Every structure is written in structure tokens, then in C-alpha cells.
Amino acid sequence: MHTPQFAPDSCQVLAFDIFGTVVDWHGSIVREMQALYPQVDGDAFALAWRAGYKPAMQRVMSGELGWTLIDDLNRMILDNLLPDFGLTHLNEAELQHLNRVWHRLDAWPDSVAGLTRLKRKYTITTLSNGNIGLLTNMAKRAGLPWDCVLSAEVFHAYKPDPATYLGVAKVFNLAPEQVMLVAAHHEDLAGARACGLRTAYIERPLEFGANQPKDVSPQAGNDLHATNLNGLADQLGC
Amino acid sequence: MHTPQFAPDSCQVLAFDIFGTVVDWHGSIVREMQALYPQVDGDAFALAWRAGYKPAMQRVMSGELGWTLIDDLNRMILDNLLPDFGLTHLNEAELQHLNRVWHRLDAWPDSVAGLTRLKRKYTITTLSNGNIGLLTNMAKRAGLPWDCVLSAEVFHAYKPDPATYLGVAKVFNLAPEQVMLVAAHHEDLAGARACGLRTAYIERPLEFGANQPKDVSPQAGNDLHATNLNGLADQLGC
Numbered sequence: 001m002h003t004p005q006f007a008p009d010s011c012q013v014l015a016f017d018i019f020g021t022v023v024d025w026h027g028s029i030v031r032e033m034q035a036l037y038p039q040v041d042g043d044a045f046a047l048a049w050r051a052g053y054k055p056a057m058q059r060v061m062s063g064e065l066g067w068t069l070i071d072d073l074n075r076m077i078l079d080n081l082l083p084d085f086g087l088t089h090l091n092e093a094e095l096q097h098l099n100r101v102w103h104r105l106d107a108w109p110d111s112v113a114g115l116t117r118l119k120r121k122y123t124i125t126t127l128s129n130g131n132i133g134l135l136t137n138m139a140k141r142a143g144l145p146w147d148c149v150l151s152a153e154v155f156h157a158y159k160p161d162p163a164t165y166l167g168v169a170k171v172f173n174l175a176p177e178q179v180m181l182v183a184a185h186h187e188d189l190a191g192a193r194a195c196g197l198r199t200a201y202i203e204r205p206l207e208f209g210a211n212q213p214k215d216v217s218p219q220a221g222n223d224l225h226a227t228n229l230n231g232l233a234d235q236l237g238c
Numbered sequence: 239m240h241t242p243q244f245a246p247d248s249c250q251v252l253a254f255d256i257f258g259t260v261v262d263w264h265g266s267i268v269r270e271m272q273a274l275y276p277q278v279d280g281d282a283f284a285l286a287w288r289a290g291y292k293p294a295m296q297r298v299m300s301g302e303l304g305w306t307l308i309d310d311l312n313r314m315i316l317d318n319l320l321p322d323f324g325l326t327h328l329n330e331a332e333l334q335h336l337n338r339v340w341h342r343l344d345a346w347p348d349s350v351a352g353l354t355r356l357k358r359k360y361t362i363t364t365l366s367n368g369n370i371g372l373l374t375n376m377a378k379r380a381g382l383p384w385d386c387v388l389s390a391e392v393f394h395a396y397k398p399d400p401a402t403y404l405g406v407a408k409v410f411n412l413a414p415e416q417v418m419l420v421a422a423h424h425e426d427l428a429g430a431r432a433c434g435l436r437t438a439y440i441e442r443p444l445e446f447g448a449n450q451p452k453d454v455s456p457q458a459g460n461d462l463h464a465t466n467l468n469g470l471a472d473q474l475g476c
Binding site: 139140 | 370378386387388411
């Protein structure tokens with residue numbers, strides 16, 4: 001999938017999408033629900049929570065809501081889910097704890113090793129709609145060795161807003177083509193590509209759980225296509 | 239110097255001043271000048287460059303200049319210094335390289351070991367007026383193991399503006415007293431203390447070089463006073 005004109009040395013910074021690309025939000029939430037609230041269908045609950053995410057961000061980007069951190073959007077979505085999943089009895093401390101499951105997501109099995117290899121040659125940063133505190137807590141727990149924690153919170157815009165992709169290049173005083181976005185989502189990669197960034201697609205066929213396998217076949221336009229972060233490190237010579 | 243009421247477990251995040259506290263800007267610039275431009279008095283040059291820093295930030299905070307990254311302020315100051323130090327012959331590439339010496343500052347000898355110990359128990363973040371790219375490049379070169387890179391660039395305010403200190407607490411969803419500022423400068427610590435943060439003073443007697451030793455005697459008001467970051471780790475039980 002290596003396009004002929006792509007040279008690994010032409011990039012200096014790799015910016016990573018997080019939810020689904022580096023960490024397994026679906027599996028982590030299913031496991032948390034099994035441990036805390038085994039009466040709930042964890043698969044359906046995780047999917048419903050995640051499904052509220054894009055519409056909530058859209059309410060912010062349209063101006064209906066003021067600037068809001070993902071922690072707060074996640075809580076708004078969670079509050080709306082409680083009746084459907086028989087969780088209206090949870091008290092405030094329990095809700096706060098459950099909402100912070102997004103800080104406790106487990107990495108995919110290859111993520112720490114792959115990032116550690118990639119970090120030897122590149123500056124590796126998050127570029128997530130998750131807030132800085134969430135990303136930092138997650139990294140500390142999961143051992144993700146970021147050089148930098150960039151977030152929608154820094155740019156006051158969510159991906160796929162161009163301000164986020166161009167913001168990474170600006171932070172590092174680089175041209176857009178010296179930055180590569182690494183993500184498991186074509187919409188995110190398309191947004192980055194439109195801004196001139198390089199793109200690497202990562203297959204995460206189980207992102208939505210075993211019941212909803214994703215089509216991870218290659219799509220045109222990405223510079224690289226890898227099965228996981230170790231595969232990306234192989235392709236980049238790390 | 240441990241005030242009786244301070245309990246190490248009451249803090250979760252340590253936020254570090256960088257220039258002078260974690261890295262040796264004076265010695266690093268002197269060494270760089272010796273290597274590149276040995277005809278220049280590196281000690282005087284480093285001190286003059288640094289002396290332009292606060293007035294430049296003041297021009298931004300007063301509104302005379304729009305929001306400006308430290309990289310750009312450093313360059314404005316550098317451009318003004320060139321005639322005095324016989325450096326008007328430098329070309330643009332040489333000036334850009336010299337300006338980025340602030341990305342290549344060496345850590346004090348205790349910094350990496352001390353931060354590595356402190357990181358086991360606390361979330362460790364930068365809180366510097368330096369921009370994110372500068373801080374990230376510096377950390378990667380010097381091996382500073384930050385969990386997070388916070389900067390005036392995130393808050394669009396320079397220390398000692400309260401928005402910076404309170405911004406750290408807000409990023410991590412903590413009360414101000416759960417955050418400790420670690421710095422070698424009393425003005426910075428006073429700003430943090432006024433916002434309710436805990437404070438640790440670090441002695442850096444040679445911050446301004448051997449010709450201008452600093453008075454590092456304890457001052458009232460700080461929760462902790464340590465000779466260096468290993469000493470801070472000792473006091474915090476890390």
C-alpha cells in the first residue's frame with residue numbers, strides 16, 4: 001500500500017487518533033460493565049454511548065453548545081442512556097466513576113510496543129477529540145509513551161475541523177506534509193489529507209466488537225495501510 | 239522546610255517550571271556560543287537574551303502585541319541583540335538555528351533521574367511559558383519523561399497569570415491544592431500560591447552562571463524547599 005512517492009524520512013511527527021486506533025474503547029467498556037453492572041448488555045451499552053459522540057460534538061461545532069470537553073459530552077450522553085439500561089439508581093459518585101471509564105481504556109495489544117518503536121524515529125503525539133486530562137490519565141495507566149499530548153482542547157475545535165490537523169503542523173513549526181495522521185477512521189484521515197497531511201490507516205476490525213466487524217479493506221488516498229502499530233513501525237523502518 | 243500541614247498524598251499533579259528549574263539555559267547557551275561563535279562573550283549574550291524575556295511577554299500581556307509564541311519572542315529579542323554582539327552577519331538559516339537553541343537546552347544533572355522518580359507517584363507536567371513544540375523537542379532531546387506538556391500556549395496567557403496555574407487544575411479536574419508548582423523562581427511560586435496551588439522551591443544557584451550566583455535561601459510560604467529534583471523526590475517519598 002506504500003505509494004511510490006512516500007518517503008518515511010519526509011515526516012517528522014506522527015499524530016495519532018486514540019479512541020479505536022490506539023485503545024479499545026468497546027472491549028474496555030464491555031469489561032468495565034461486566035465487572036460493575038453485569039446485568040447490563042455491555043456490548044449494546046458501549047455502542048450506544050459511542051453513538052452519541054458525533055451528534056454531541058456536532059452540537060458544539062454548530063454553536064448550539066459552547067466549547068465543551070469530551071468528559072462533559074460523555075457525561076451528557078451517559079445521563080441520557082441511564083433509563084434504557086436500567087441504571088437510573090446510580091448515585092453521583094458512581095456516575096462520575098463510570099464516566100471516567102474513558103480515562104481507563106485499555107490499549108490494543110500492539111500499541112505500547114508499536115509506539116515505543118515509532119518514538120525512536122518520530123515525535124509521537126496524540127491528536128484526539130478527548131480532553132488533555134483524559135488522554136494523560138489514559139496514557140499513564142496504559143503506558144502509552146507520548147512525546148506530547150495534543151487534543152481538540154488545545155485548538156478549541158474537534159476533528160475533522162482543519163484547525164486540528166493544521167494545528168499540529170503549526171505547533172511543531174512544520175509543513176503539513178511533514179506530519180502524518182495515524183487513524184482507524186477514514187473520515188478522520190480524509191480530513192487530514194485535505195489539509196495536506198500524510199495519512200496511515202490502521203485496521204481495527206474489532207473496534208465495534210465481534211458482533212459488528214468493520215470493513216478494513218484498503219481505500220485509495222492513504223499513504224500507508226497497516227494491520228496495527230507494529231506493522232506501521234515495520235513500514236516506516238522503525 | 240516541610241510545613242507540618244503538608245501531606246505528599248494530597249497532591250496528584252506536579253507542574254514544573256522549565257527554564258532554570260529543569261534545564262540550564264545559561265550554561266547551554268554559553269556552550270552553544272563557544273561552539274558556534276567563540277568570539278562572542280557567551281555569558282553576557284545568554285544573560286542579555288534572557289533579560290529581554292519578561293519585557294517581551296509584558297508587551298503581549300499588555301495587549302501591545304497579539305498572542306505570540308516564545309519562539310517568536312526569542313527571535314525578536316535575538317534580532318535586537320545582534321549588533322551589540324557582532325552577529326549582524328548571520329544569515330536567516332543561521333539565525334533560525336541559533337534561535338532554536340532554546341529547544342536544545344541541557345537538563346540539570348539531577349533532572350531526568352528526579353523526574354523519573356516523581357513520575358512513579360505523580361502525574362508530571364510542564365507548566366512553562368515556552369511553546370508546546372519547544373517543550374516537546376527539548377524533552378525528546380534531553381530525555382525528560384513528561385506525562386503531559388502544558389504551556390502558556392494552551393492557556394493563551396503567560397505565567398504568572400492565574401489562568402495558567404488554575405488552568406492546570408482545570409485540565410486535570412482537580413482542586414488547586416491538589417496541584418503543586420515546582421520552580422526555582424519566587425515570583426512564579428507566589429503566583430501559584432495565590433491561586434491555591436502547593437509550591438516547591440528548587441535551588442538553582444548557578445541559573446545565571448557562576449558570575450552571578452543566586453540567593454537560594456528559603457523563603458516563607460513554600461510548602462517544600464529542595465536542593466534539586468532528587469531532593470524533592472526524597473521529600474515526597476518517591
